[in-house]
Amino acid sequence: MKEYIVNSLEETRQWAAEFAKTLSAPVVVALHGDLGMGKSEIARKIIQTLRGADTVVPSPTFTIVQSYDGISHFDLYRVEDESELTEIGLEHAMVNDITLIEWPEIAQSMLPKDTIHLYISEYNDGRKIVIK
Numbered sequence: 001m002k003e004y005i006v007n008s009l010e011e012t013r014q015w016a017a018e019f020a021k022t023l024s025a026p027v028v029v030a031l032h033g034d035l036g037m038g039k040s041e042i043a044r045k046i047i048q049t050l051r052g053a054d055t056v057v058p059s060p061t062f063t064i065v066q067s068y069d070g071i072s073h074f075d076l077y078r079v080e081d082e083s084e085l086t087e088i089g090l091e092h093a094m095v096n097d098i099t100l101i102e103w104p105e106i107a108q109s110m111l112p113k114d115t116i117h118l119y120i121s122e123y124n125d126g127r128k129i130v131i132k
């Protein structure tokens with residue numbers, strides 16, 4: 001377990017850029033944290049670090065998944081049943097890609113053992129990021 005404190009959005013982005021460089025496919029990153037904690041900001045910075053700073057990274061809240069040449073970004077908030085996960089290509093992504101998952105709880109039983117779990121919470125005016 002490792003713990004990081006980031007005091008601003010800019011520091012969160014810098015942290016995510018450093019973290020991105022440690023990732024190589026296949027790997028699953030589960031982003032835990034309440035609404036507004038910065039899951040999408042971290043995912044966006046990871047994608048932009050690895051695929052180019054100009055990469056447009058919309059939130060996948062409505063599309064559920066967005067793909068960037070070997071990086072898959074999921075937001076499972078709107079998924080109601082585990083059976084939908086196969087349909088949307090989660091298992092396929094997890095064995096091939098750098099797979100970033102917001103609201104990963106519904107997929108818990110499918111996540112590989114070596115999934116990197118990030119827990120993001122409020123800490124003073126910033127955020128605490130715990131890696132497990």
Ligand SMILES: Nc1ncnc2c1ncn2[C@@H]1O[C@H](COP(=O)(O)OP(=O)(O)O)[C@@H](O)[C@H]1O
Pocket residue numbers: 006007008009010012033034035036037038039040041042102125126127
């Ligand atoms: N230290 C910080 N790290 C991340 N986001 C921050 C921080 N401070 C403020 N914010 C704000 O919190 C919001 C996080 O939004 P978002 O990444 O969409 O959250 P989530 O995907 O977890 O719901 C953004 O509006 C961002 O500007």
Ligand SMILES: [Mg+2]
Pocket residue numbers: 039040059075102
């Ligand atoms: Mg989000």
